[in-house]
Amino acid sequence: xxxxxxxxxxxxxxxxxxxxxxxxxIILIPISAVFIKxxxxxxxxxxxxxxxxxxxxxxxxxxGASLLAAAINVVFGLLLAWGITRYTFPGRKIVDALIDxxxxxxxxxxxxxxxxxxxxxxxxxxxxxPLGIKIAFGPAGVLVALVFIGLPFVVRTIQPVLEDLDAEYxxxxxxxxxxxxxxxxxxVIPALLPPLLTGFALAFARAVxxxxxxxxxxxxxxxxxxxxxxxxxxxxxxxxxxxATAIASVMLVxxxxxxxxxxxxxxxxxxxxxxxx
Amino acid sequence: xxxxxxxxxxxSGGASRFERNPATRDAGWVKALVxxxxxxxxxxxxxxxxxxVFLEAFRKGADVYFASLIEPDALSAIRLTLIAAxxxxxxxxxxxxxxxxxxxxxxxxxKQFLITLIDxxxxxxxxxAGxxxxxxxxxxxxxxxxxxxxxxxxxxxxxxxxxxxVFVTFPFIARELIPLMQAQGxxxxxxxxSLGASGLQTFWRVTIPNVKWALLYGVILTNARAMGxxxxxxxxxxHIRGETNTMPLHVEILYNEYQFAAAFAVxxxxxxxxxxxxxxxxxxxxxxxxxxxxxxxx
Numbered sequence: 001x002x003x004x005x006x007x008x009x010x011x012x013x014x015x016x017x018x019x020x021x022x023x024x025x026i027i028l029i030p031i032s033a034v035f036i037k038x039x040x041x042x043x044x045x046x047x048x049x050x051x052x053x054x055x056x057x058x059x060x061x062x063x064g065a066s067l068l069a070a071a072i073n074v075v076f077g078l079l080l081a082w083g084i085t086r087y088t089f090p091g092r093k094i095v096d097a098l099i100d101x102x103x104x105x106x107x108x109x110x111x112x113x114x115x116x117x118x119x120x121x122x123x124x125x126x127x128x129x130p131l132g133i134k135i136a137f138g139p140a141g142v143l144v145a146l147v148f149i150g151l152p153f154v155v156r157t158i159q160p161v162l163e164d165l166d167a168e169y170x171x172x173x174x175x176x177x178x179x180x181x182x183x184x185x186x187x188v189i190p191a192l193l194p195p196l197l198t199g200f201a202l203a204f205a206r207a208v209x210x211x212x213x214x215x216x217x218x219x220x221x222x223x224x225x226x227x228x229x230x231x232x233x234x235x236x237x238x239x240x241x242x243x244a245t246a247i248a249s250v251m252l253v254x255x256x257x258x259x260x261x262x263x264x265x266x267x268x269x270x271x272x273x274x275x276x277x
Numbered sequence: 278x279x280x281x282x283x284x285x286x287x288x289s290g291g292a293s294r295f296e297r298n299p300a301t302r303d304a305g306w307v308k309a310l311v312x313x314x315x316x317x318x319x320x321x322x323x324x325x326x327x328x329x330v331f332l333e334a335f336r337k338g339a340d341v342y343f344a345s346l347i348e349p350d351a352l353s354a355i356r357l358t359l360i361a362a363x364x365x366x367x368x369x370x371x372x373x374x375x376x377x378x379x380x381x382x383x384x385x386x387x388k389q390f391l392i393t394l395i396d397x398x399x400x401x402x403x404x405x406a407g408x409x410x411x412x413x414x415x416x417x418x419x420x421x422x423x424x425x426x427x428x429x430x431x432x433x434x435x436x437x438x439x440x441x442x443v444f445v446t447f448p449f450i451a452r453e454l455i456p457l458m459q460a461q462g463x464x465x466x467x468x469x470x471s472l473g474a475s476g477l478q479t480f481w482r483v484t485i486p487n488v489k490w491a492l493l494y495g496v497i498l499t500n501a502r503a504m505g506x507x508x509x510x511x512x513x514x515x516h517i518r519g520e521t522n523t524m525p526l527h528v529e530i531l532y533n534e535y536q537f538a539a540a541f542a543v544x545x546x547x548x549x550x551x552x553x554x555x556x557x558x559x560x561x562x563x564x565x566x567x568x569x570x571x572x573x574x575x
Contacts, residue, residue: 008467008470009476010470010476011378012382015379016379016385018371018372019372019379019380019391023376023394027444027447028394030413031397033413033418033419034408076318079314079318080315082311083316086295086303087293087303087312088293093559095316095319097556098319098327101327101555104552104554104555105326105547105548106507106544108526108528109544109548112528113329114326116333116541144322167295167298174299175300183300206400209402209404209405211402212507216532230404232402232408241411241412244408248408248409251405252405255400255402256400262400
């Protein structure tokens with residue numbers, strides 16, 4: 001990896017030095033505060049904060065809804081990516097551009113808008129509630145918000161790979177007598193597996209930490225529809241800084257692990273597809 | 278680099294290259310099914326929330342809409358949002374360019390790890406991002422006693438709002454620049470240096486023109502995320518009306534007070550900003566895919 005070389009270009013020391021100092025001041029040192037403060041606690045104190053009944057219920061909801069939302073996005077994200085890259089239809093460019101909306105739209109805006117749609121008297125809620133489908137102010141609302149924010153991650157990881165996938169493989173399959181269904185399921189989908197998994201992991205990682213879009217639509221009922229980031233806020237509002245820090249340390253460890261998984265998937269993906277995603 | 282590939286799709290009218298090729302062409306009913314299900318999902322999950330923002334904002338008429346934008350608390354929230362973005366964006370711009378220069382133009386051990394660390398704020402929950410600054414600067418925090426003894430307010434005041442905004446928008450410019458500058462290599466810069474250009478001349482005349490479009494999108498995206506950040510800012514702001522409320526926090530307060538039209542009016546400004554951001558992104562991707570002859574040569 002590291003080859004000793006004469007550097008022609010100037011500014012290596014300055015740019016790397018500045019990068020490391022800024023990274024440390026803004027990101028690393030403040031984050032380390034969470035762990036240092038956590039280690040100041042006794043184990044009992046830590047455990048009672050992170051494993052209380054209400055917090056455990058929030059883990060179940062956060063991880064369950066995030067997994068489900070990422071899975072939904074993999075299915076529909078694949079269909080959308082497929083439609084955008086492989087077909088022509090009116091408005092294709094607009095659809096393509098708007099896929100990134102959840103990435104650019106502030107989460108609080110998404111939150112109140114989704115609530116307006118799914119509340120009892122809302123755009124869709126007024127038709128869904130008489131059918132017994134209650135979305136806003138319950139766990140289903142959390143799921144809807146997480147599906148919203150996760151979609152671009154899946155579409156944008158599949159899209160370039162689908163775009164680059166050489167038609168030759170499908171041509172070979174067709175000339176060897178494979179049906180279109182066989183070509184898609186045996187050639188295209190396996191080739192898309194790395195980006196699908198990467199997109200899933202990215203959407204999941206984003207969903208686990210999401211706060212703004214969820215709290216408006218969730219209803220935030222204890223034991224039922226409270227997400228883990230909200231538990232940190234609740235502890236802070238009760239001036240329970242140690243409890244909040246303990247839960248934050250759990251979430252940070254999970255973030256680190258997910259980041260490692262995503263990195264691993266991305267390098268696997270770029271090896272498989274010969275491109276950097 | 279994905280941006281380049283997406284914009285490069287040669288689908289300009291008529292059938293796509295996949296549809297013209299019999300081996301990659303799907304049956305008509307498959308296309309109809311994929312598009313119907315996919316677009317229905319798009320319509321319900323993406324388009325409807327966007328449209329709802331604007332329709333709800335004007336539900337009580339244009340008078341209420343504009344009145345809720347010019348009332349003092351809204352103006353103060355807009356001002357604070359602009360201040361936070363005006364500080365956070367240049368800070369992260371300098372960082373992004375500097376990190377991209379170090380990572381893309383030089384080899385050093387631990388480079389991949391550094392890239393991972395730069396991505397870190399992206400996977401940290403915004404709530405945790407706010408909390409870390411409370412732990413450092415809050416009354417119970419590392420510098421809390423010293424700060425309060427010297428009467429310096431960081432938490433529940435503007436400095437913490439700026440810090441939280443810097444944290445959540447930290448990776449965006451670096452992430453736009455690093456892959457592009459890595460792909461471009463350093464041949465052009467090395468040629469400039471060997472022809473006698475200074476380091477700064479090379480940077481301004483060779484590197485920056487080569488990445489200007491990606492840089493522009495990075496700045497626009499950072500700005501949009503800075504102005505729209507909610508969770509991290511919510512933790513450190515203290516929600517003092519007219520003082521420490523940003524636009525998204527003002528939206529939350531109005532919403533919780535059942536002033537829905539006013540909440541959506543302020544939200545519509547942020548949604549507009551998101552649309553402008555997406556428009557710039559689309560334009561930048563088009564520019565990257567269709568370089569002008571001069572850009573190809575340089």
